Amino acid sequence: MAQIVFDQVTKRYGDVRAVDDLSLAVGDGELLVLLGPSGCGKTTALRMVAGLEVVDEGTVAIGDRVVNDVEPRDRDVAMVFQSYALYPHLTVAKNLEFPLRQRGVPKEERERRAVDVARTLGLEPFLGRKPGQLSGGQRQRVALGRAIVRSPKAFLMDEPLSNLDAALRVQTRADIVALQQRLGTTTIYVTHDQVEAMTMGHRIAVMDHGRLQQVAAPQELYDRPGNSFVAAFLGSPGMNLIGGRVAVEAEGGTAIRTAAGDVLLQGAQASVASHHEQPVVLGVRPEHLRISPGGALEGTVLLVELLGAETQVICELADHSRVVVRQQADQARPRLGEPVRIAVEPAAVHLFTEDGSRLEEKTAA
Amino acid sequence: MPAEPVSDAPGAAAVLPAEGAVPRPQGAAPGEAHRPTPRAGRSRRRLRLVARYLLLTLGALVVLLPVYLTVVNSLLPEPALAHQPPYLYPSHAQWQNYSTAWVGGHLSIYLRNSVIQTAIIVVGQLVTSILAAYAFAFLRFPFRRTLFLLFLSTLMIPFEVTLITNLDTITSLGWYNTFAGLTVPFLATGFGTFLLRQAFLQIPRDLQEAAALDGYGHWRFMTRVAVPLARPSVAALAVFSFLGAWNQYLWPLVVTGNNNAVRTVQIGLKLLVGTNVSSVNVTLAGTVIAVTPLLILLIVFQKQLVRSLTAGAVK
Ligand SMILES: Nc1ncnc2c1ncn2[C@@H]1O[C@H](COP(=O)(O)OP(=O)(O)O)[C@@H](O)[C@H]1O
Numbered sequence: 131m132a133q134i135v136f137d138q139v140t141k142r143y144g145d146v147r148a149v150d151d152l153s154l155a156v157g158d159g160e161l162l163v164l165l166g167p168s169g170c171g172k173t174t175a176l177r178m179v180a181g182l183e184v185v186d187e188g189t190v191a192i193g194d195r196v197v198n199d200v201e202p203r204d205r206d207v208a209m210v211f212q213s214y215a216l217y218p219h220l221t222v223a224k225n226l227e228f229p230l231r232q233r234g235v236p237k238e239e240r241e242r243r244a245v246d247v248a249r250t251l252g253l254e255p256f257l258g259r260k261p262g263q264l265s266g267g268q269r270q271r272v273a274l275g276r277a278i279v280r281s282p283k284a285f286l287m288d289e290p291l292s293n294l295d296a297a298l299r300v301q302t303r304a305d306i307v308a309l310q311q312r313l314g315t316t317t318i319y320v321t322h323d324q325v326e327a328m329t330m331g332h333r334i335a336v337m338d339h340g341r342l343q344q345v346a347a348p349q350e351l352y353d354r355p356g357n358s359f360v361a362a363f364l365g366s367p368g369m370n371l372i373g374g375r376v377a378v379e380a381e382g383g384t385a386i387r388t389a390a391g392d393v394l395l396q397g398a399q400a401s402v403a404s405h406h407e408q409p410v411v412l413g414v415r416p417e418h419l420r421i422s423p424g425g426a427l428e429g430t431v432l433l434v435e436l437l438g439a440e441t442q443v444i445c446e447l448a449d450h451s452r453v454v455v456r457q458q459a460d461q462a463r464p465r466l467g468e469p470v471r472i473a474v475e476p477a478a479v480h481l482f483t484e485d486g487s488r489l490e491e492k493t494a495a
Numbered sequence: 496m497p498a499e500p501v502s503d504a505p506g507a508a509a510v511l512p513a514e515g516a517v518p519r520p521q522g523a524a525p526g527e528a529h530r531p532t533p534r535a536g537r538s539r540r541r542l543r544l545v546a547r548y549l550l551l552t553l554g555a556l557v558v559l560l561p562v563y564l565t566v567v568n569s570l571l572p573e574p575a576l577a578h579q580p581p582y583l584y585p586s587h588a589q590w591q592n593y594s595t596a597w598v599g600g601h602l603s604i605y606l607r608n609s610v611i612q613t614a615i616i617v618v619g620q621l622v623t624s625i626l627a628a629y630a631f632a633f634l635r636f637p638f639r640r641t642l643f644l645l646f647l648s649t650l651m652i653p654f655e656v657t658l659i660t661n662l663d664t665i666t667s668l669g670w671y672n673t674f675a676g677l678t679v680p681f682l683a684t685g686f687g688t689f690l691l692r693q694a695f696l697q698i699p700r701d702l703q704e705a706a707a708l709d710g711y712g713h714w715r716f717m718t719r720v721a722v723p724l725a726r727p728s729v730a731a732l733a734v735f736s737f738l739g740a741w742n743q744y745l746w747p748l749v750v751t752g753n754n755n756a757v758r759t760v761q762i763g764l765k766l767l768v769g770t771n772v773s774s775v776n777v778t779l780a781g782t783v784i785a786v787t788p789l790l791i792l793l794i795v796f797q798k799q800l801v802r803s804l805t806a807g808a809v810k
C-alpha cells in the first residue's frame with residue numbers, strides 16, 4: 131500500500147558520504163533489491179527509511195508522505211535486522227506479539243495473530259521456546275514473522291540471510307519471495323550477494339561508494355550493465371574488462387586494439403567507437419569467450435577451475451590482466467601454462483569509457 | 496552527594512569471605528620448563544586439584560571459625576565464656592540468651608528500623624542506578640562522557656570524607672533523627688550506575704532500534720527489555736546495596752541521636768553492651784540475630800553474587 135521514494139538523499143558521517151545523492155523510487159508492492167559491496171551505503175539507505183538515521187539532505191517519502199521528521203514508530207515500516215534482533219528473554223510467541231503490544235491490539239487478537247504468523251512460517255512447534263533454543267534458520271523466521279505480524283506498509287530487510295548456511299539460504303530466499311508475493315507488501319531487500327539479488331528482485335538497485343549505479347530488472351542489468359562497475363559486480367565471476375583503444379582500420383572495419391590482440395567489432399558496436407585512438411574498456415562475459423586457435427586474444431592458462439557442469443579457465447593476457455573463460459565441462463581443457471588464443475563473440479561485446487560509463491550503441495546505424 | 500554505603504559494622508567481616516580466602520588457580524609452577532609426559536601431567540593435575548581444595552578448605556575454616564565461635568558463645572552461660580580452654584560447643588545451650596537480647600535490647604524495633612532503612616536505600620539505589628545507567632548506555636546527550644567520569648570519580652571518595660558535610664546538610668534540612676536523614680545520602684550510587692551501565696552496554700543496539708520501530712519508547716524499552724536482560728546485574732546490585740545498607744554503622748550512629756524510633760539494629764547492638772541485660776553472650780546472641788537476614792539473603796542470591804563478582808574478571 132505504499133511506494134518509497136528517495137529524492138536526492140545524502141547522508142554523511144564526518145567526511146564520508148555514506149549515501150550520496152540517492153534518487154530512487156520503489157513501487158507499491160515491489161521487491162527492490164539494494165545491491166552493492168560491503169560499505170557502499172545500503173544499510174544506511176535502509177535505516178533512513180526506517181527513521182533510524184537522520185537524512186542530511188533530500189527527502190525520503192513513504193506513501194505520499196515525506197517522513198524525514200517522522201518518528202520510526204509512526205512510519206509503519208518493519209525491519210528485519212541482519213542480527214535478527216530477537217528479544218532473548220522472551221519466547222517466540224512473545225517475540226511475535228511484541229510489535230502488537232504498543233498498538234493497542236487486544237491480548238486474544240495478539241495471540242491469534244502470533245499463532246497465525248507462526249503457522250505460516252512453520253514456527254508453531256517453537257512458540258514456547260526462547261531465541262537461544264532455536265537454530266539460525268528458525269531465528270531468522272521469527273525475525274521475519276515479527277516483521278509481518280503487524281502488516282506494515284513496507285518491509286525493510288538488511289541482509290537477512292547472511293547468517294545462514296548456503297543450502298538454507300537458497301531455501302529461505304525462495305520462501306521470502308513467495309511470502310512477499312502473497313502479501314504484496316513493498317519491500318526493500320539489502321544484500322551484497324548478487325545471486326540473491328538476481329534471483330529475488332523485481333528490480334535491482336546497484337550502489338557503490340554511496341552512489342546509485344543503476345536500477346533495472348535483473349536480466350537487463352546483466353545484459354546491459356550501465357557501467358563497468360555494474361558489469362564486473364554482477365555475474366560470478368563478473369564481466370571481463372580489457373583496456374584498449376579504438377582502431378579504425380583502412381578497410382572500414384573498427385577494432386579494439388588491446389595488449390593481447392585486436393578485437394573486431396560488428397554492426398552496432400562499431401558505431402559506438404568512432405574516434406580513432408579513443409581509449410575504451412572492452413567488456414565481455416566469461417560465457418562469451420572461447421578458447422579457439424583462431425581467437426583474437428593471446429594469453430596463457432593460469433588456472434583451470436572445475437565446477438562440475440562447467441569449467442572456468444583463467445588466462446593471463448600480455449599486460450598481466452586476467453580474463454575468465456567459461457566452457458562446458460565436456461570441452462577439451464587446456465593445460466596449465468599453455469599458450470592459448472581466445473575468441474570473443476562479437477555480438478556480446480560491451481564498451482565502456484575509461485572512467486567506466488557505458489558507450490551506448492547508436493540505434494540508427 | 497552520591498556516596499557509597501560503607502560496611503563498617505563488625506558483623507560484616509565475618510559474613511563476607513575475606514579477600515584471598517578463595518585462592519585463584521595458580522598458573523604453571525615456576526620452573527616448569529619441560530613438557531611433562533601424559534601420565535606425569537595427569538598426576539600433577541590431580542595434585543594441583545588436591546592442593547587447591549586444601550587451600551579452599553583452609554580458607555573456609557579461617558572465615559567460618561569466628562562465625563562458629565560467635566554462635567557457640569551466644570549459647571553459653573556467661574561464666575562459661577571465661578573458661579579455659581574455651582568451649583568448642585555448647586553442651587547445655589542457653590537459648591534464653593536470644594530472648595534476653597531480643598526483649599531487653601528492643602531488637603524488634605531496631606530490626607524493623609533496619610528493614611525500613613535498608614528497603615528505602617535498596618529501592619532508591621536500584622531506581623536511580625537503572626535510570627542513570629540507561630541514560631549513559633542508550634541516550635546521547637552533551638557531556639555524556641564527562642558526566643560519567645564524574646559519576647565514576649565518586650567511587651574514589653570514601654564516605655567518611657563527606658560525613659561532616661552530609662551531616663550538616665541533613666541537619667539543616669531538618670532531617671536529623673529521621674528515616675530521610677538515614678537514607679537520602681545513599682539513594683544514588685556511582686557504583687550501581689557503573690555496574691548497570693556495563694550490563695546495558697551488552698545489549699545489542701539492534702534490539703533498541705527494533706523496539707523503536709515497534710513503537711516502544713525509551714521508557715517501555717527500558718522496563719520491558721533492558722532491565723529484564725540486565726537482571727543478573729540488577730539482582731547483584733540489590734544484594735550489594737542491601738549488604739551495604741544493613742551493615743551501616745557510622746552514619747546511623749551520628750544521624751539518629753537517641754531516637755529509638757529510627758535507630759538501626761547495628762546501633763542497637765552497640766547499645767546492648769551498655770544496658771542492664773549486658774553480657775557478652777547476650778550481645779553475641781544479638782549479633783547473630785542481626786546477621787541472620789544477611790545470611791538468608793546471601794544464601795538465596797549466592798548464584799547472582801558469584802556471577803556478578805566474576806563477571807568481567809573472565810573475558
Ligand atoms: N554510525 C556510523 N558512523 C560512521 N560511519 C558510518 C556509520 N555507519 C556507517 N558508516 C559508514 O558509512 C558507509 C556505509 O556504511 P553501510 O551503510 O553500513 O554500508 P553497507 O550496509 O552497504 O555495508 C561505510 O563507509 C561505513 O563505514
Ligand SMILES: [Mg+2]
Binds near residue numbers: 169172173174288
Ligand atoms: Mg550493511
